Amino acid sequence: MQATALVHEAYLRLVTGKPAHWHGRTHFFALAAKMMRQILVDHARARNAAKRGGGLLTVPLDENVAGAAETLNLDLIGLDTALKRLATLDPRQSQLVELRFFGGLSIEEAATVLDISPATAKREWATARVWLHHAMEKGEEA
Numbered sequence: 001m002q003a004t005a006l007v008h009e010a011y012l013r014l015v016t017g018k019p020a021h022w023h024g025r026t027h028f029f030a031l032a033a034k035m036m037r038q039i040l041v042d043h044a045r046a047r048n049a050a051k052r053g054g055g056l057l058t059v060p061l062d063e064n065v066a067g068a069a070e071t072l073n074l075d076l077i078g079l080d081t082a083l084k085r086l087a088t089l090d091p092r093q094s095q096l097v098e099l100r101f102f103g104g105l106s107i108e109e110a111a112t113v114l115d116i117s118p119a120t121a122k123r124e125w126a127t128a129r130v131w132l133h134h135a136m137e138k139g140e141e142a
Contacts, residue, residue: 010035029113030095033103037080040102044076075136082135086128093128096121 013035022028087094092114099110111121 006036006039009039013039026113026115029099029103029105033095033098033105037083037098037102041076041080078136078139079132082132085135086131089131090124090128092116093124093131096124097128097132100125 010032014031022031083094083097086097096110096114099105099113100107103110105113107121107125108118110125111118114121116124
């Protein structure tokens with residue numbers, strides 16, 4: 001799925017249907033990142049169903065997130081499951097991952113949205129990445 005198509009789909013879902021009342025920039029970015037996450041996971045599930053277990057979806061990572069512009073094969077369904085588990089342990093870290101990975105925000109932008117310092121956001125981003133890596137590696141047993 002191309003980034004433009006993802007953004008268009010997220011926008012359409014955000015503005016159609018029942019009227020959305022955003023409570024500022026923070027609320028908008030949180031909803032937009034969550035919507036993009038849902039779209040990508042739904043797309044991966046549909047692709048899995050169509051291919052009977054392909055499992056991986058190619059997602060281009062923003063250089064701000066990955067450190068270099070590259071394409072990564074990522075199990076979005078596994079990431080979604082791990083993010084749900086992380087949200088039960090630390091909702092702010094889960095939201096930070098959504099904002100950074102799915103919303104494409106920088107550390108500074110995500111820190112502003114979450115109303116935390118950039119240093120705190122960097123620490124929590126590093127912690128969340130390690131936790132998610134471990135959780136996805138171990139699967140449901142983690």
